[in-house]
Amino acid sequence: EPLWLGSVKSNIGHTQAAAGVAGVIKMVMAMREGVLPQTLHVDEPTPHADWESGAVRLLTEPRAWESGGTRRAGVSSFGMSGTNAHVILEEPAGASVEADGRSLPAAPAAGARVLPQVVAVPLSAAGAPALAAQAAALRQTVSGDLGDPGDLDDLAFSLATTRAALDHRAVVLGNDRQAVLDGLDAVAQGRPGPVTGVAEDGHLALLFSGQGSQRLGMGRELYDSFPVYADAFDAVCAHLDTRLDRPVRDVVFGGDSDLLNRTEYTQAALFAVEVALYRLVES
Known part of the structure; x- marks a missing residue:
């Protein structure tokens, strides 16, 4: 498969410091529409480059961007002062392709939304x-x-x-x-x-309680209602579980209060809950 080459400069001219982000916008739109846009005002590639030795082709006309694999694009921004910035874009995992070729993110699972209690x-x-x-x-x-x-x-x-x-x-x-x-x-x-x-200017400080505040099922409603909380809680547990005999989540959401009151599980459980609480407030 050739590497298709195009330029956003052919669409909007010189953009100075906005050149890189303009190229990003163009390629995101190209992924969404499933089309590789042509480079305008070019009849044939420059003769000063060897186009035969490599699999590189100039987009002199629009082409359908087939979705046989994951769509990826590289965006480069070069400046006369020496700027050389490059970013690789990739379509979202699980993207679906409409009948007209447009690439859309996968729809969320039915019933995934859980309304908060308050x-x-x-x-x-x-x-x-x-x-x-x-x-x-x-x-x-x-x-x-x-x-x-x-x-x-x-x-x-x-x-x-x-x-x-x-x-x-x-x-x-x-x-x-x-x-x-x-x-x-x-x-x-x-x-x-x-x-x-x-509202007044000031700083925010968060103080979390220590051992003695633990209880079975703490944070369960937040875990079920807010994906941000659940993701943070699971991420902390994934690290802590490698050092403990039982998964922290099972201890917190289980029915054995004596197990939760053992220091190694108390400290781990409170830390996981507090990190998740912070991430929830932050979001």
Whole structure:
């Protein structure tokens, strides 16, 4: 199979410091569409290169990017000052190819989503009156447009990731629509209940408890609800299990409290839970 050669410069010209990322964008789009795009404004390869001795070909016309194997592309960025940057891109594992040749990530397994038991609905505004108005406006949305239990989770996610975090903030916690409505009412009316405050500059410190705080099943609901927590917990356990007689996960989620209270398992279990908690908060 030849190595197909193209250039993003033929599409958009000189891009200075953006040349590398422009090439990355072009090749990601090419993978997604299943097409090797032609290099524009070129009739034939330069005669100053020996095109016969190697399996390198110039893309003078678009070609279907067959998916017989994993699609990969190398992106190079060369500069007159000596810049020589190169990155290799590879399509996502398990990508599927549509009938029109487009490469799409594999769909998540059905039923993989687990809704959290409690959602945190964040609000923010430039001042206290605006924060109350935000809560009142959001209450109308919650009371009217949310039907499926997952809608509340989607609302919380969207508010956390798509809205600006201004100085005056409130967080409403709830496990169902009514609890969230009650919390929004409290913010709108200035009553105590939700977590409220004004953001200030400062540092965050996390302090985890030591031996004596362990309990059977600790973190199990988080493990089942949040993949970030589960992945971190499993990763720590994978390292610790090589040094212990029993898997840490089995001890934590098992039924033998005496075993969990043995120091070697207590310390390992608490460390795994605390790392997973940090990764969850960080995410």
